[in-house]
Amino acid sequence: MRFILVFFTAVVIGFSGCSGVKPEKKESITSASFTRGPETANLKIEQFSDFLCPFCKKQAQVFDALRKAYPESIRMSFHHFPLSGEPEVGSFPLHEASVCAAEQGKFWGFHDAVFSAEDQPQVESAARTASLDESLLKGCMESQRSRSTVLKDFVDAQTRGVTGAPTFFMNGEKVTGMRPFAYFAEKIDPEFAAKVEAERKKRKDDLERKIDFTENGRPSQGPESAPVTIVEFSDFHCFFCQKLNPVMEQIMETYSGKVRRVWRHFPLPIHPQAPYAHVASECAHKQDKFWEFHKLVFSDPSKARSKEDFNRIAGELGLDLASFASCYENDATKKKIENDVWLGFFKQVGSTPTLLINGELLVGAKPTEKIQEVIDRLLSKSQDKESAASV
Structure with missing residues (x-):
């Protein structure tokens, strides 16, 4: 199955754009299309995420809070990792639509609309929230040209050992699973890190006083x-x-x-x-x-x-x-x-x-x-x- 998917990806990437259909006016898609935050940031996070994953949604909320708290210290890049791994299944259409949104310079608007939806997000409602041009979106989705970007990210994730979402690389170090605000903040903010360490030590000291460490009488x-x-x-x-x-x-x-x-x-x-x-x-x-x-x-x-x-x-x-x-x-x-x-x-x-x-x-x-x-x-x-x- 993985071989077939990689082969299929190569075919899609190699031949997308050869349909003979005159393309709509659109922005050039580059890695910068899926990145936000200053290049000088000391914490760079590459996230592999799925638009329908509840833990990815929670992680997105954490990242949003981090950006607001430390706007100059964090740089985010988004990589598509639809857990189905198959076009037209699960979150895949949302990922394709987000690439189409990037063509309109609105990837992050679409991303935020998806992850802030109260109910299960849909392409149409997220597009409206992100103020996308519906005719451009429709043309992009029907051409399937965004599919190659999603599949390329999916295959890249597999080569980097990503098996679930959310997974991210923090300054190159692989981290799996959802992490709280403090996990990142203490790596950015020395003062915050000192407070976290002090609280950690207090909890440990309190716990140590509470526990009976003796083995006498234990089975x-x-x-x-x-x-x-x-x-x-x-x-x-x-x-x-x-x-x-x-x-x-x-x-x-x-x-x-x-x-x-x-x-x-x-x-x-x-x-x-x-x-x-x-x-x-x-x-x-x-x-x-x-x-x-x-x-x-x-x-x-x-x-x-x-x-x-x-x-x-x-x-x-x-x-x-x-x-x-x-x-x-x-x-x-x-x-x-x-x-x-x-x-x-x-x-x-x-x-x-x-x-x-x-x-x-x-x-x-x-x-x-x-x-x-x-x-x-x-x-x-x-x-x-x-x-x-x-x-």
Whole structure:
């Protein structure tokens, strides 16, 4: 499909303008047609965007606020990246129309009209808002000559590794996803950056005072004296956490006595039932059955979503059901889950599973070999220190 699209683009680019139709009066389309802001700006942003992408719309609003706040410091260039990648589908007609608007010297007027539309933007309404000459627009759209510009940008995006929108290159550095005003402003304005850093430090200090960092009493396997400690931030309803579990079991068996595994709760917002499973696991832990509970939940997370499910598991494990029920309703139990989540944020954890191996961050369901590589290096370092101390 990509080969066909690139070939089709080459054909369109190579032969557009050979229709024999006398062209309308229009401005020459250059990269400057899709650029605004002074050349002397210290922040230059190339944005790859889709006119129907809601996050692109939000990003456009951020960029608009930035230009108003720092008119001499930011230079924007727009590159077409219709996510459909196919003419006449999705946002493609809007992108073609925007190139036609550029022929009238009104690309940015059309761009702003599209991204400020309250409902799903349409070519006709955006053209009216941007005060385009409708007959010129119609002639341009019917000739399909703007298509080559859009397709050229689309292919260029692929060669530069762009796979989604919004994506932008900020002074040449690739950044993916929507970013807030502060992300850019602190790169432009030293005073603003100092305020952001001060606020960041305050939040971090406040968070540090709030968190219980101790591992005493947390679910763990392996001796406390082990030279390597793996702190595992996990979510009982996370598929990749389930996938990592047998790997961790193998690690604990292979490095028996040398590795300690400490569990930390990190239920993700995308799994709304997960926090209840974590609370129930704490209640099992209170009766010294955390790892048994952990094993049953990960064997089939779909059967660990409701209070009834947790009571059934507690019964299977032979727990005191009255104590389990009391613990499950206790706010102190829920606070233990919250503490681990705050700890995760403090340690820069943003997804699950995430491992902290003697403080080194390892994100995702890594294979056994990758985790062993880190452990072996840390064990070797530990042995070197012991050898040096004994000399």
